[in-house]
Amino acid sequence: MPVPLTLMQRFAKYVVSEKLITTGMKLVIGVSGGADSVALLHLLNDLRTNLNSRLEKSSVPEGELQLLYKPRTNLHLSLIAVHINHNLRGDDSIADEQFVKKLCSHLNIPVVVRSIHFESKADLENQARIKRMEILQQILSSYKYDKIALAHQKNDQAETVLMNLVRGSGITGMGGIKPVTDSVIRPLLTFDKIEIEEWLKANKYEWRHDKSNDEAQFTRNRIRNDLIPWIEKNLNQSAVDRLALQAKTFQLADDWFKTNSVKLLKKLTIDESVEQIILNLDLLKKLAEIQQFYVLRACYGKLSKTDHEFFMHSFEEIRRLFNSDGSKQTRLAHSVWVIKQYSELVLTTLDPAKEINDIRELIIDEERSHFVFLNWRFTLKYLKNMPKDIDNTKLMTNIFVDLNRVALPLKLRIRQPGDRFIPTGMTSEKKLKEFFIDEKVPKLERDNVPIMTDAEKIIWIVGYRMDARAVCSNDTHKILHITVEPVNAGRKRAANRAFNNKEGKNDIYEL
Numbered sequence: 147m148p149v150p151l152t153l154m155q156r157f158a159k160y161v162v163s164e165k166l167i168t169t170g171m172k173l174v175i176g177v178s179g180g181a182d183s184v185a186l187l188h189l190l191n192d193l194r195t196n197l198n199s200r201l202e203k204s205s206v207p208e209g210e211l212q213l214l215y216k217p218r219t220n221l222h223l224s225l226i227a228v229h230i231n232h233n234l235r236g237d238d239s240i241a242d243e244q245f246v247k248k249l250c251s252h253l254n255i256p257v258v259v260r261s262i263h264f265e266s267k268a269d270l271e272n273q274a275r276i277k278r279m280e281i282l283q284q285i286l287s288s289y290k291y292d293k294i295a296l297a298h299q300k301n302d303q304a305e306t307v308l309m310n311l312v313r314g315s316g317i318t319g320m321g322g323i324k325p326v327t328d329s330v331i332r333p334l335l336t337f338d339k340i341e342i343e344e345w346l347k348a349n350k351y352e353w354r355h356d357k358s359n360d361e362a363q364f365t366r367n368r369i370r371n372d373l374i375p376w377i378e379k380n381l382n383q384s385a386v387d388r389l390a391l392q393a394k395t396f397q398l399a400d401d402w403f404k405t406n407s408v409k410l411l412k413k414l415t416i417d418e419s420v421e422q423i424i425l426n427l428d429l430l431k432k433l434a435e436i437q438q439f440y441v442l443r444a445c446y447g448k449l450s451k452t453d454h455e456f457f458m459h460s461f462e463e464i465r466r467l468f469n470s471d472g473s474k475q476t477r478l479a480h481s482v483w484v485i486k487q488y489s490e491l492v493l494t495t496l497d498p499a500k501e502i503n504d505i506r507e508l509i510i511d512e513e514r515s516h517f518v519f520l521n522w523r524f525t526l527k528y529l530k531n532m533p534k535d536i537d538n539t540k541l542m543t544n545i546f547v548d549l550n551r552v553a554l555p556l557k558l559r560i561r562q563p564g565d566r567f568i569p570t571g572m573t574s575e576k577k578l579k580e581f582f583i584d585e586k587v588p589k590l591e592r593d594n595v596p597i598m599t600d601a602e603k604i605i606w607i608v609g610y611r612m613d614a615r616a617v618c619s620n621d622t623h624k625i626l627h628i629t630v631e632p633v634n635a636g637r638k639r640a641a642n643r644a645f646n647n648k649e650g651k652n653d654i655y656e657l
Contacts, residue, residue, distance in 0.1 A: 153345045157189050157333065162221075166331045167193070172224040172291035173331075176282060177250070177257070179229070179242040179354035182297035184249065185342045186334055187227060188351055190295065191253050194223035227257040228285055230278050234264075235358060242354050258285055271364055286329060294330045298323050300338040304389035305369045316439070316458055321400045322393035338386055407440035414441060422494035423448065430491060431468055438465070445493045450480035467491070473589040487588030498590045507559040519558045520596050521633045522608065529625040532618055542609050547626040548618045553601035556626075558608075560593050567604035568614045578607070585610060598628075 151159070161167040175190060177183045229246040231239050243259055250257035260281045264273055282294045303322045310319030325335050334342065346353060362368055377385045410433065417424040423445045430438060439461045446460070447453035460478050467474050467486035475485040475498060485492040508519050515526050532546060565578035582592050587610075598606040605616035608630055618625055 153337065153341060154189060154192060157337070158193055160336055161193070161331075161333045164325060166325060166333055167221065167223070167293075170222050170224075171293065172289075173226070173293055173295045174282060174286050174289070174291050175225060175227050175255075175295045176278070176297065177227045177229050177246050178297075178356065179245045179249075180297075180356055180359075181343050181346055181353040182299055182302075182334060182339070184351060184353040185346055186295060186297040187225075187249070187253070187255070188346075188349070189333070190223065190225055191255060194221055194225060224291070225255050226285070226289060226291065227255050228282060229257060229259045230281055231259065231261045232264075232274055233261060234270075235356075238357065242356070245352075245354050271366065283329070292329075296330060296332050297334050298332045299334040299342060300336065300390045301370070301374075301386055303335060303393055304374060304386040305366055307389045307393050308369050308373060309365060314458055317396055317400045317403065318453075320393065321397035322390075324397060335390075403436065403440045404444070407437065407444045410437060410441050411444055416490060421449075421496050422492055425491045425493075427468065427486065427489050427491045435465075442493075446478065446482055449482050449493055449495050450478075452480070455479040464491075475590070485588070485590055487590065488586045490588070507557060510556040510558065512554065518633060520560070520594060522596055523631050523633050524558075525629045527627040529627050530623050532620060532622060532625060542611070543631065544629045545606060545612055545627075546618045546622075547605060547612075547616050547628065548622045549624040549626050550622070552605055552616050555601065556605070557599050558596050559599065561595070561597055565597070565604065567607070567611075569607075569611045570614045570617055572614065578604075581607065581611070596630075 167173070173190065175183070175187055177187050227246065227250045229243055231243045233239055235242075247257055247259065262274075262277050262281070264270065266273075285291075286294055306322040307320060310322065313319065323332060323335060325332050358364075359367060360371065362371070374385060382388060414425045414429050415423060416426055425441075425445070430441065433441065439458075442461060442464055443453050443456045446456045456478070463476050463478070464484050467476060467484065468491075470486055473485065473487045475483055477483050481495060481497070483492075483494050483496070483498055485494065485498060508517070510517070510526075517524055529546075561578055566575040567578065567581075568575050569581065578597075582595075587595065595610070596608040597604055598608060600616075603613060603615065605613045606628075
């Protein structure tokens with residue numbers, strides 16, 4: 147009967163079989179001086195040179211373990227330790243720093259020490275976590291190492307699952323801590339705190355105890371020191387193991403929904419830029435709620451560069467817009483606005499209340515052939531005769547003005563109260579507001595539509611419709627040919643939507 151694997155052997159098997167660590171990897175190790183980080187430092191130090199010898203000392207028969215590790219003599223790891231002094235515990239913080247320096251010197255592992263301070267004591271746990279990660283990432287980049295190794299273990303996983311449960315952080319939160327996230331690996335996640343400390347004692351390795359872990363002011367400490375012991379005593383003595391197992395189940399579910407949401411998002415996206423994503427609302431509403439949640443969170447993540455603050459209440463806030471009348475909007479964390487406009491849902495980092503351009507009116511110089519207004523590029527050309535075989539589908543971006551029927555100079559501006567014009571195909575005036583409503587131009591985009599006028603009247607709602615009084619006939623011999631294109635299509639959806647009208651329902655110009 148084979149002898150059970152030691153913690154070191156289990157550790158080696160886990161990190162290599164799960165591909166957390168590969169040969170020649172360069173690792174930045176976060177070392178606080180506590181039991182978990184000290185164990186991780188010793189284990190990685192042993193692993194970098196003694197992998198094969200330690201495994202072959204066990205009486206494991208020839209098989210999976212031998213086949214997996216026998217070809218290697220060692221992993222040739224490069225290690226650097228990082229200790230971050232939070233300066234929160236006076237002499238104890240100094241003692242922790244000195245302990246880590248001495249330990250790393252003994253193991254011949256280089257150590258980088260950073261000192262941080264906090265201006266406010268509010269949300270100290272979160273502040274410390276963010277600052278630690280910023281420092282670790284900076285060192286990872288500076289030294290050009292491969293991964294950051296952190297010492298989270300199974301008890302940390304159980305605490306995180308419970309903390310996220312009461313926060314209502316959904317499937318992702320219930321998945322807790324992952325073994326690998328981007329540039330971070332957590333090689334101890336499969337081990338519990340008791341076996342780690344027993345291993346340290348058996349090897350006569352010392353560590354430091356952080357007294358702040360006993361303070362009840364921190365949420366995690368209350369879960370660790372009060373809630374989990376109560377659950378183990380009164381409900382399930384294997385609670386930590388069960389919570390860790392549940393975390394794995396939720397991680398698998400979360401990964402599946404994320405993969406599925408990528409495929410769905412491609413089908414739902416009407417338009418996408420760095421600043422905004424526009425979805426087909428009718429199709430979005432047909433999805434199951436859990437699919438809607440993941441699609442919207444994926445959009446939020448793209449725009450905000452994080453999905454950590456997209457919770458169920460964020461989702462419900464967006465869903466309230468689905469069946470609202472007219473154009474409605476809401477604002478999420480990280481300055482992401484969600485706007486419902488007709489059959490579209492827009493997620494954007496552009497503040498709808500801010501003006502996009504300070505230029506509100508432009509007088510068109512007759513000598514100029516190219517200019518930009520409201521991020522649209524205009525091109526002017528003077529003709530004597532109408533071109534033949536005009537493509538009627540391009541008339542919204544490619545118009546011909548009868549210069550004998552307009553009063554120069556021409557101007558460009560945004561809409562004004564009381565604007566009216568005679569749309570081509572009609573014989574009487576129509577309010578611009580009513581025209582926009584009929585054309586389903588969202589309220590928040592109407593100030594983005596350039597209005598071309600002469601000295602007396604509107605002659606063109608750019609990208610939508612000319613005024614019948616400026617249209618050329620076949621007998622016109624003094625013609626201004628104007629073409630327009632969006633400089634940045636992502637920011638100018640109103641005209642861009644009209645330009646891409648495939649049904650031709652607005653193409654009613656009569657020449």
